[in-house]
Amino acid sequence: MIDLKLLQKDFDGVSAKLARKGVDTSLIESLKEKNEKLKLAKAAYETLQADQNAMSKEFGVYKREGKDINELKAKVDANKIKITEALDIQRERQEELEKLAMAIPNIPDDSVPDGADEDDNVEIKKVLTPKEFSFTAKEHWELAEENGWIDFERGVKIATSRFSASFGMGARLERALINFMLDFNRSRGFEEVSVPALVNRTALEGTGQLPKFEDDLYKMQDQELFLIPTAEVPVTNLFQDEILQETQLPIKMTAYTSCFRKEAGAAGRDTRGMIRQHQFHKVELVTIAKPEQSEQIFEDMVSCASDILTALELPHRLVNLCTGDLGFGAAYTTDIEVWLPGQNQYREISSISNTREFQARRAKIRYKDGKKNTFVHTLNGSSLAVGRTLVAIMENNQNEDGSIDIPEVLKPYLGM
């Protein structure tokens, strides 16, 4: 959630920054107005309530002294009617404000380049050079089927489109990758956690998936629970509504979970293969940090994800997301794109974001900064998307006969 005090203080600054993200200034104007109206309504209600409390106190005194209370009671009763009205107005305004405020994205950092979509993202650097193939590189679905690693039809049969099943070395590689990634992240100081795959509405509001993106989520029918679209949701919200000790920070965590996305609006994109599935494996990094720590930790997280790809000998590049491609909660984001020779292009395999205090404000995660309570910064990033890593291994390590070389670092995980 954006900082309403900041909005009040620096309306022009805030609205200009949000305009870069396509948020209409009139919306911000309306937010500011609603906030001011709520303050007035609150003040009105609180004054009446203060009167009421004072009169109620007198009641006790009157009774003890055996005084007549009829007159006082008439006054109090009349005041009560006004309080009820004032409270209704206040609640209504509160709801209006919240509804609007929860739907406004984070303020993009000044370093975020302007742009409409992913084509305007800015490359930061390339790591490793894609190798030349003496033959035409195949796409991963072809290789996956040839090797019997992934069965797309049978996945669809037991669920629906955009589901797949892995067999043999395909399945074992997935597991090896998960373990390798978790171990790697752990070696960089991220504590492993294991969390529920179902979360409630409050958690999703805390990290910003709700209320705006309900269509992208799988929801239980008989309970207010949702399948997680990313481990970021349960892991970040572990500390929801807590006041942490300064010495606890930063809290660096890594978690493996399945992720579930409806992929609403992605019809026709990546329909073949396992680039875009409804369920996929992902190893995630989440950090809860003091504000002054978050820039450095962000860099550490980017390095961690990039170094995993380097260890797997997969060429990739880092890009700085432009305003148009930036997620709802992020102040700034670096994507890591892995080279896919079969597709002859770089494709996203990780996305690392600093949300600064955007999620912390929603999820009420604070720490004791001396005597004051201060919102923490929260960061999250994939390290990495497992399915896409497998895709990258298949395409980059393919031989002319269709066989695939296993990366050295994975061999211990496969008993090789």
Place this chain on the structure above:
RNA sequence: GGACAAGUGGGUGAGCGGCUGAAACCACAUCCCUGCUAAGGAUGCGUACGGGUAACUGUACCGAGAGUUCGAAUCUCUCCUUGUCCA
């Protein structure tokens, strides 16, 4: 699944419908005293939002929500969680 009980501040734990934002103790912070393998004393110490340069002050919060009442941590209802017992 059924019965009963409980949910209070960082922790333990008191709380009669008004004098309780909440005793006491522990922890923590600052200060004082003392000089020895330890302690003693004083003060402070919840959160959110609003007003005030500030001292301070208003409102709300004792699992969540609703209700009764002039007034609720305290009474009633619903829900959630935990514990114990039963199936």
